[in-house]
Amino acid sequence: MLDIQKIRNNPEEVKNALKKRLYDVDFTELLSWDKERRSIIAESEELKAKRNKISAEIPALKKQGKDISELLADMKNVSDTIKKMDDQLREIEGKINDFLAGLPNIPADDVVAGGKENNQVIRVYGEKPEFSFETKNHVDLVTDLGLVDYERGAKIGGSGFWVYTNDGALLEWALLNYFIEEHIKDGYEFLLPPHILTYGCGFAAGQFPKFTDDVFKVETSEVNDKMQFLLPTAETALINYHRDEILKEEDLPKKYFAYTPCYRKEAGSYRAEERGMIRGHQFNKVEMFQFTLPEHSEEALEELIGKAEKLVQGLGLHHRVSKLAAQDCSASMGKTYDIEVWIPSMNDYKEVSSCSNAYDYQARRGNIRFKRKNAKKTEFVHTLNGSGLATSRLLPAIVEQNQQEDGSVIVPEVLRKWIGKDVLKPVNSK
């Protein structure tokens, strides 16, 4: 949510900033509603003050035995007028809120305009591995190694699901353990939130009302604002952890991480080249989240992306880090870095982490504030989130980048203590 006062005072500035997202917006209607809203408030509050004053005098008049029937009839009219004005006010505030709720965040100054094509690669780690033999893609590798069962996954969950089996399950779980261990070391608090969330969580995160069709709804209520859904990312839960709270300055920053599966419909996004685990309806992710003071959110974003990079580096995977162009950032975010790992068979890099600064955009939607010591006013916190990391593309990257001529795969060293093996060998012969 953007600040209505900022739009009121600098409409052109906000308009221009949003153009970076290729988003052309007209504030004339909004500003006229805003003006009307304030005039209604002024008028209705004046009447309310009158009502309060006279209502307080009525007991005394009654005691004196005066005839107040005319006064009461008069006040009845005043009350009716107030009611009408408050209805008008509610309607216009509804329009204002709907308009504001539909606007995306303002991109940071150093974020370039345009879409994906303008993303800038800012760091590259390692090199594309060279193979002197015929390589396999990850679907064949994990099948041959007995790590994943796609057919039975589809049988029991439908298209877009798979089952991690044996060493595959251990490998998946080892990744999660590795991430958890690192975040604990860095002093982040570990949370395991519910996987089913209320509509309000989706709104505060900035995913609703626009993207209600992208999540799996749970059949609890037909009413939209009571709707519950399976979380598409733990971010949706974590942003709401402190919803409607006023935090103390000295408690910030708050640093959390959570493990949850992520459930996404991904309707219509299936592409033939994205076979295997690249895009499923359910994947595992550890999510980092911070609530910070406004003046510290820039450095917090660097901390998050630094932590995520360190995790990928620990696995020894070739990857690159990009700063996203305005249009490629999700609506709530003002600045986003992506980490993509190299998937040899696809000849492409695939996202394993996305770290973003929402500035005060989500905090406004979730009403998450803080108060400085000795300050009168509250301020909105800044919120940041980052995957640390999502596993579904790591496993393909690991098996493809670490494959050997005999079809075996070398286990990254940091994971070995949980798997008990240095090398995974084919178990299924074709």
Add this chain to the structure above:
RNA sequence: GGAGAGAUGGUCGAGUUGGUUUAAGGCACCGGUCUUGAAAACCGGCGUAGGCGUAAGCCUACCGUGAGUUCGAAUCUCACUCUCUCCGCCA
């Protein structure tokens, strides 16, 4: 699923025959006096949001949420949400 109890400002808690309670009071917290320092004591401050105003300030709303009755609602009516206790069922 059944029965009962409850929801008031950071916390505890008064207020429920509707109108001098404009949400009392205690605790916690902050500032000050006193003290070598601390404690105690005393004094003062101490919710959120919105509107008007250059400002001091004035006004309005909020007692779980939403509607209703009334000149006037924390207080009365209805619906809903959540929490707690007990019973039943269940992986």
